[in-house]
Amino acid sequence: MGCFSKDIFSIIKNSSSKHTLNELVKICRLKYNIGVADVKKTMRELVERGDIEYINVLGNTFPVVSFSKAARLSVKIIVCPPDISPDKDNPDDIIIRLEKTTSFGRGDHPTTRLSLAGCEKFFSWREKKGGYALDMGCGTGILAMASVFMGIEKAYGVDIDPVAVFDAEKNILLNNLEEKVFVSNTWPEQIYFDLIFANLRPPTLFKFRKKFESILYESGGVVISGYKKEEEKSVLDEFSKSFGYVKSWSEKKWCSALFYGKEY
Known part of the structure; x- marks a missing residue:
């Protein structure tokens, strides 16, 4: 090479x-x-x-x-195309199969990896399983599916792009999660959530901050990503108005953070 x-x-x-x-x-x-x-x-x-x-x-x-091979996206999450059966490096590995799409690839953008890491951090700090998750701008549906595999009871994905909803629905069926993960281009019927993912650019993150505050259980968590290092301070300051700050992490120029409801 x-x-x-x-x-x-x-x-x-x-x-x-x-x-x-x-x-x-x-x-x-x-x-x-x-x-x-x-x-x-x-x-x-x-x-x-x-x-x-x-x-x-x-x-x-x-x-x-290329989406012809399995790829590890986080400590626990491995993604692969439907026709691949990768070996698990350890018993806790989670395999998520994704259809190949022209719109979202295999979900290995740095902000997706950061969000998956946030999901793992959330469950490492909160021992309680079950509850409900919301993924705003769900794309392939990988975050919603990962949250269920890690312990969430039901997850809801929302995306205004009809192609994203169509692709996510295929991936949900592929992973046999049609009774636990639901996607739509409208707001879900579920009123309150234990975990919220928002992998979005800062203007959209700011737009939804108060909404997230109103629908998050006090014992819940918010994983945000989609913003760059030069934008990090303004994003953290904005979300600290509504939530308790826990931790930040980054990859390349992209950043992510975990916040908890004020109960913590």
Whole structure:
């Protein structure tokens, strides 16, 4: 594998948006001083090894992380395509199968990994199982499903994108969670929640902060992500108005935090 493979793969994996090959060439030249020929050669090697693949979205072709292998997203969570049966490294591992979609990939964006880590932190501090979870902007449904596998009784995902709802419903069926995880583009009937996920950009996080306060049980937790390091202080200050701050963590330029209801 070429000496530039890690750099190029990192750009594709950690970018907040998809890039065409020409855009990727420009980024590599500016960021790593990698020439066009080296970028294209490395891309061929990454495809041949099965690390990346090309997808077509509305007539544009984008290189993305391949979804042909299982991938560990957190301490406990492993995701894989439907036809893969990965081995568990330990008995506590949780395997979540996801359909391949052009809209959300395999859920391995840094903010998703951070949110999954937040789910694990929530259950490490709160021994009580059961209760209800809400995932605002649910995408593939991975956070809602993970929360149920870790101990939540029922989870509700909300997304205004009909494609997200459709994809999440397929993933729920694939993981046999249709009686425990529900997704919709409207607010769920459940009134109060024990755990809320909000992997959203700051303006939307701020918009929902008071709503989250009104629907969270006092013994519940809120996992937020989707904001960058330079935005962290303003986000934490905003959510500290409604919740008790517990801990923050980060990956690359992205951040996440766990808050508890005021009872704590």
